[in-house]
Amino acid sequence: MQIAAQQDKGSKEMNERDGLQGLFLEDLEIGLTASYGKTVTETDIVMFAGITGDNNPVHLNEEFAKTTMFAGRIAHGMLSAGFISTVLGTRLPGPGTIYLSQNLQFKAPVRIGDTVTARVVVREIMPAKKRAILETNCYVGDLCVIAGESTVMVPSRA
């Protein structure tokens, strides 16, 4: 049976949504937007501190953090910045994209329980260099907590 034979080979349907191919440069349009939202938990902060070694007490020591201008523990800024990488690497443009640069302005703190949404918008497409410039902001509700911009290289069908 032909279908069974194809399954045996593990053959791939042309349109299989396997998450291995992102958008091509030709698929991008100015204004095209993608986002990723994640509720920041205490676990995320503890694990981020463990992985990176950033055990700044403003992230881990509630008694200390209460004495600061933040009045309690806040998440690592680079944790929310990681959500930008999630959008770029998995949604827009997605796998195949090469991350060239990122700038970040940390505008407001993120606290345990806040849901951060990273939103990426195509702002400029440079076909000759196969590059795109994207606005990469993170929000908690309507508040922009990180304002940023990134430059990526995007594969071309050509």
Add this chain to the structure above:
Amino acid sequence: MQIAAQQDKGSKEMNERDGLQGLFLEDLEIGLTASYGKTVTETDIVMFAGITGDNNPVHLNEEFAKTTMFAGRIAHGMLSAGFISTVLGTRLPGPGTIYLSQNLQFKAPVRIGDTVTARVVVREIMPAKKRAILETNCYVGDLCVIAGESTVMVPSRA
């Protein structure tokens, strides 16, 4: 006994190295340098993907990653960028510092087993605004894998 009484109160020695107080603006000098080195492991990449949601196959799928220009899995750029935050938040200037902005140029990939050293150097001090600009580069051996700069607000003794 006086010493026992002090211990009972959990009183803090004036010079106790408790990691809760970083440098003040007045302690900074142009050229002052600090660093943090960490060997990037497969575990770091798996956990970073879990925390951020960035499951781009170039980080997690060796068979896919082999077909890319990187010829194998690479670490998330934001993982190495996290080591910069480690230096800023724990060593130079350290706790009390407020992270205002960061820019990052991803210049070369980091692979499992690479030891990344984030090195922070004071480049400019702005006493009136209580700010400092720091060079924030990451190296694998002599190779600069991330070139960056950050702006921080630093508490003043005044």
